[in-house]
Amino acid sequence: MxxxxxxxxxxxxxxxxxxxxxxxxxxxxxxxxxxxxxxxxxxxxxxxxxxxxxxxxxxxxxxxxxxxxxxxxxxxxxxxxxxxxxxxxxxxxxxxxxxxxxxxxxxxxxxxxxxxxxxxxxxxxxxxxxxxxxxxxxxxxxxxxxxxxxxxxxxxxxxxxxxxxxxxxxxRGFDSYENQLYRQYLELVSNQYQSTHEVADFARQLGIPARKLSDLCRRCSGKGAKDIINGQIIAEAKRSLQFSSKPVKEIAYHLNFSTPDQFSHFFKKNTLISPNDYRDRFVNIGM
Missing domain, CATH: 2.60.120.280 (Regulatory protein AraC)
Incomplete structure (x- = not known):
C-alpha cells in the first residue's frame, strides 16, 4: 500500500x-x-x-x-x-x-x-x-x-x-442531576470509545438503564447516547485517515472494530464516503 x-x-x-x-x-x-x-x-x-x-x-x-x-x-x-x-x-x-x-x-x-x-x-x-x-x-x-x-x-x-x-x-440547569450524569457520560466516552462502542456498557458504569441514558442525552444535547459514541469514533477515524500513514486495517483494529470491512461499513454509513476515498480526497487537496 x-x-x-x-x-x-x-x-x-x-x-x-x-x-x-x-x-x-x-x-x-x-x-x-x-x-x-x-x-x-x-x-x-x-x-x-x-x-x-x-x-x-x-x-x-x-x-x-x-x-x-x-x-x-x-x-x-x-x-x-x-x-x-x-x-x-x-x-x-x-x-x-x-x-x-x-x-x-x-x-x-x-x-x-x-x-x-x-x-x-x-x-x-x-x-x-x-x-x-x-x-x-x-x-x-x-x-x-x-x-x-x-x-x-x-x-x-x-x-x-x-x-x-x-x-x-x-x-441551563448546570448543576442538575441529569447534567451531572451527562457530563460523566461524555468523560467515559472520551476515555473508553476505543474499547467499547456499546451504550449498555457506559450505562452500567453510570448505574442507569441504557434507554434512560439515551433519553437523558437527547434532553441535554439533542443527540442520542449512541450518536455521541459514533461521533467520537468518526472524529478519531477522520484524524487518523488524514494525518497518519496507518493502513485502514490498523485504524479499524485501533478503534475496536472486528474487521476492516466492519469499520469501512460504519465509516461510510456515517460519512457517505469510504475510508480510502476520504483519505484520497485530502491527499489530493494537500490537507
Missing amino acids: EKHDVSWMRIDKELKDSFAINFLRAHVFEAQTVYRINYHRIFMIEEGRGNLRIDDCIYPISGNELFLLAKGQLYTFEEGALMTGYELSFGDCFWEKTPSSASNCKAMLFNNAVDNQQLPLNNTDHSELDMLFRALHQEYVKDEYPNKLDAMAAYLKIIMIKIANVNASLA
Whole structure:
C-alpha cells in the first residue's frame, strides 16, 4: 500500500509545566501549517479575519469569540488569516492543579469539543474574559516564584467556569442531576470509545438503564447516547485517515472494530464516503 505522507503536519512541542499563554497582536498567518495538538487549546479572538480549520470543518473568524480545541484535534489557520487575541494551551497534568470544583466545566467543554468549537461572546462576556486572560498572561510572563503554578491554575479555573457559563446549554440547569450524569457520560466516552462502542456498557458504569441514558442525552444535547459514541469514533477515524500513514486495517483494529470491512461499513454509513476515498480526497487537496 502506498504510504500516506504526513511530513507537512506539525506536532505540538512539549510545553514547560504543560502550560502556555501568548498574546498575538494583528498576527497574520502567512503559511498554512497543520498542527496536531497534544494540549487543550483556547483561542480568545478579539479581532480577526479569515478562516480557522479544525479537523475537516471550517470556521470563519470575526472577532469577539472563543475557539475550543481538545487534545488530539488538528487545526490550521488558512493562509492570510489574521487575529488579535490570546492563545492558551494546557495539558491534563497542569489541569490537575486546579481545584476539583471546576472539573465538570472542563469535562463538558473539552470531552465533546466539537459541540463547543466556536463560542461567540457578547460585550460583557468578552470584557470579563479579556480581564482574566490578561491577568493570567501577566502572571505567566513573571519570573518564577513559589506557588506560581498554583496561581495560574486558579486563574484557569475561573476562566473555565466563565466559558462554561457562556455556553447557553451549560447555563441551563448546570448543576442538575441529569447534567451531572451527562457530563460523566461524555468523560467515559472520551476515555473508553476505543474499547467499547456499546451504550449498555457506559450505562452500567453510570448505574442507569441504557434507554434512560439515551433519553437523558437527547434532553441535554439533542443527540442520542449512541450518536455521541459514533461521533467520537468518526472524529478519531477522520484524524487518523488524514494525518497518519496507518493502513485502514490498523485504524479499524485501533478503534475496536472486528474487521476492516466492519469499520469501512460504519465509516461510510456515517460519512457517505469510504475510508480510502476520504483519505484520497485530502491527499489530493494537500490537507
